[in-house]
Amino acid sequence: MLVSYNWLQDFIDLDQDPKALAEKITRTGVEIADVDHPEEGLKKIVVGKVLDCEDVEGTHLHLTHVDVGEEEPLQIVCGAPNVAAGQLVIVALHGARIAGNEKIKKGKIRGIESYGMICGLQEIGFADSVVPEEFADGIYVFPEDAEVKPGQDVYEALGMDDYILDFDITPNRADTLSMEGVAYEVGAIVNQNPKIEEVVLKEDGPDWTNELDAEVDAKLAPKYYLRKVSGVKIAPSPLWMQRRLWNAGIRPINNIVDITNYVMLLTGQPMHAYDARSFKSGKLVVRKAEKGEKLTLLNDKEVELDPNDIIITNGETPVMMAGVMGGLNSEVEDDTTDVILESAVFDGTLVRKAALRHANRTEASSRFEKGINWDNTEKAINMAAILLRNEAEGTVDEGLIKATDTKREPAVVKTSVAHINGVLGTELKNSEVVALLDRLNFDVEENNGELTITIPNRRWDISIPADIVEEVGRLYGYDNLKSTQPLLAETHGGYSPEETAIRRIKNIVEGQGLMEAISYSLTSPEQAVRYTMDPKPLVQVEMPLNSSRSAMRENLMTGLVDAASYNMARKEKQLHFFEQGRVYDHENDTFNEHEHLATLYAGDTFNENWQHENRKIDFYFVKGQLENLFDAIGLDENKIVYKAAEIDGMHPTRTAAIYLDKEYIGMIGMVAHAVTLADKSLRGSELYGYEIDLDVIIKHLTKGLKSKPAPKYPAISRDLSILINKKLTNAQVENVIKANSGKYLKELRVIDVYEGAHIEMGKKSIAYNLTFLNEKDTLTDDVVNKAMSKITESLENELEAIIR
Structure with missing residues (x-):
């Protein structure tokens, strides 16, 4: 709210700098966003009286002579369409500064000497929104009752000598949306009791209460008062009132409308004035709108009313959207003689929704939605009646209709x-x-x-x-409150062991060249359980935004596949993603959260290079990445087993479940063709990845790898080629080799696999490289030969292998 410092002094004796007062108010809880002094930056702008006015032939210009209080009148060329002899106007003299720091100089216009400028309000800094409509496209003319004379500075007459405090009011302090409310607030700050005058109204017309039957729903309007003023004369409001209105950011209209706005600014109670002819039916009804009803508002905007809009009707048609804006069909016009004043308390929630629904927020609706002072309802309507008698020559008819009068106890x-x-x-x-x-x-x-x-x-x-x-x-x-340390239990900083372990795992995965992705926790019920070995009961959202965000995820792979689709649709085919986050389930009727890690790969293992050594990502590359991770965090590889598994959303023959000490910890494999074919962006792509349960893995973590010096003694390497049944897995072979190799086997790796026409049907050939090392002594061939003999014998006996 824009608060006039001069107007505030009517309530409180203020003798301090307005900017200092603004700082004091801000420090006590109501922020003052700005303090504006309209006169600042202006100079040599005075009142002038137009002595004569002649048209300049062939142009839109007028040649005037203006009395500005000097010995001789000034000759001024003016292009405003409303300039005329006898007017009191605003004149910027030679050397004046007007809005925008523009300097006025004497000069020639169309060859005619001009020694100043006759100004409109906009040209001296007034906003277009507050300039009276009759002066919007021309110069400003002082009203006849204005106590001004030629040569006098215009600043005081126009209220520009004032300081305007911009109260940036939060919704909880809507009590300061009135001058009286501001006076109470500032009075408390400066330790003064504000002078709030009581209103005593003397009615001087006949009783009118039998002329109108008011039916009001008390739920919509708990307080609803009406009063009639007869014989009013529509005219511009007095200059003192216009000053206060435009300094508060409100455009003056006429004396009737201006009085209702003035009373609202003063008391905080929104007011409305109807042309009494709108209620010839003798009936006024406050109700909710019916479907299909329409109303043209005062701003010429036709709205289709909603069944939740509060409206005022004349018993037949709507004449106002309650608390928001009046209707054009009940507007006070130039020939209006009798007006009916309305002062009410409307349901703030319904008013707020109506203003928002119809994009028509007003000064009145902003007050109703935040709350108003119920004690000012009668005071405001009586004050408006007094002003109509004083400024519009009206007669206040006897009687106040209180259609509803709910009391609010303090x-x-x-x-x-x-x-x-x-x-x-x-x-x-x-x-x-x-x-x-x-x-x-x-x-x-x-x-x-x-x-x-x-x-x-x-x-x-x-x-x-x-x-x-x-x-x-x-x-x-x-500022007077002492600064003290809060008495709280001491909290040690740092991460928990689980957080430390998770961060360590993420660092390793990032070191493998993967980029972190973050996806939504909400997904569809179908995708929530996809890529999951053993789906649990879902965590469902009660009021989802849409069906694709109605369940909490039970896996991270869904989000990574969506990320892959997004990137591939934009021609990004080389993908190396990972995500670490939580998955959710509702197992055993409890809401559970688990920490998971998932990766997704697509494209080549390396970017294109000049040697053209490109290799497509496959199951074994991803498995190697995962095994490197397990080694780095210290998991015992002998306790990790991969078993073929069928998992929804994964390829039926390129997917494995991962077990650690016979406990399921995750899965690894290729995303099913059915998933990639269903997404246009993913067609023709092969996506590989894994997802592991960190809650289980963290329980088995050790301190990880330790660096140690290179061995002093040489290692011995041997190759072993065997022919075995095609159904046997590499893991089964490696288990036999490791179990019979003795304590010096350092490394075992596959160097060749062959299936084809040169070997027996149903068989396959696998070649291994075995590295033996004794870190404390020189290893001899005899020791290695004995180990190799035991290995071959065991392979022959346990797996029926043929040594090649």
Whole structure:
């Protein structure tokens, strides 16, 4: 809200710099976003009286002579269409500074000497939105009742000598959306009781209450008052009122509309004035709109009303969208003689939704949606009636219709000085706390430190002890609160062992050249259990945004496949992704979370190179990456077993389940063709990856690899080629070799595999390289030969292998 410093002085005796006051207000809880002084930067702008005005032939210009309080009138060429002799206008003299720091100089226009400029309000800094419509496209003309004379500076007459404080009000402090509310707030800050005048209305017309039957739904409008003023004369409002309106950011319209806006600014109570002819039916109804009803608003915007909109009708047709804007069919017009004033409290939630629904937020709706002072409903309508009598020559008819009149009792809050001191860390005395609350004009009863506080309805934001603590704290001064360390248990920084292990695993995977991806935890029920060996009951979302985000994931592979699709659709075919995150299930009727790690590979093992040594990623490359990870984190490779498995979403013959000490820890393999064919971006691509359960793996971790010096003694390498049944796996062969190789076998690796026409049907040939090493002594051929003999004998006996 824009608050006039000059207007504020009607309530409080202020003798301090407006900017210093703004800083003080901000420090007590209501931020002042800016302090504007409209006069700042302007000079040599005065009132002038147009003595004569002649058209310049062949142009739109006018040649005028203007009295500016000097010995001789000034000759000024003016292009405004509304300039005329006898007017009191704004004149920028030679050397003046107007808006935008533009300097005015004497010069020639169409060969005619011009010694100044007759100005419109916009040209001296007024916003287009506040300039009266009759002066929007021309110069400003002072009204006849303006107490100005030629040569006088215009700043005071136009309210430009004022300071405008921009209150950046949060929704909980809507009590400051009125001058009276601001006066109470500033008065508490500067320790003054604001001068708030009571309204005493003397009715001087006949009783009118039988002319109108008002039916109001108390749920929609708990308070609804009407009053009639007859014989009004529509005219511009007085200059003093226009000054206050445009300094508050509101455009003056006419005396009737301006009075309702003025009363709203003063009391915070939105007002509306109807042309009494709109209710010839003798009926006024406040209800919700019916489907299909339409209303043309005062801004000429036709809206189709919603069944949740509150409307005012004349018993037949809508004449206003309650709390938002009046209808064009009940507008006060130039020939209006009788007006009906409305002052009401409408349901704030319905008003807010209506304003939002129809994109028509107004000063009135912003107040209703945040809350208004129920005690000002009658005061506002009586004040508006007095102003209509004074400024529109109206007669206030006897009688106030109170269609609904729900009472709101003041809130009572009980707390204690000890509680307030305990929260704020202060040592305030009982009398000091009471004095601070007295500054807010609260009714306080104190008994041995126990406080009973009656909150006036103008502060509807206060209802609990915490609110009282806040009020005391901000008035006492946040700067006066002592800085103390909170008394809390000591907390040691660092990561938990589980977090440390997870970070270690991620670092290793990143070191393998993978890029981290982060995907949504929400997915579809189908994808939530895909790529999962043993799906658990799903965690379902009660109100999902859509069906594809209705369940919590049970795997990470789904997100990586989606990431692959996104990238391949943009011609990125070389992919090396990983994701570490949580998966969720509802097993045993409890919500469970598990830490997983998943990877996904596509394309070549290396980027293209000049030697053209490209190798496609396959199952064995990914398995090698995973085994390197297991080695790096210290898992015993002898306890890890890979078994062929069928998993939804994975290739039926290129997928394996992974077990550690017979406990399932994850899976590895190729994404099924059915998945890649279903996605246009993935067609023709082969995606490989693995997903492991870190919750299980972390329990088996050791300290990982340790560096040690290179061996002093040479190793001995032997090759072994065997012919075995095609159904036997490499793991079975390696288990036999390792079990019978003795303690010096250092490394075992496959160097060749062959199946084809040159060997027996149903057989395959595998060649191994075995490396033996004794780190403490020289290894002899005899020891190696004995180990090789035992290995070959065991292979022949246990696997029926043929040594080649």
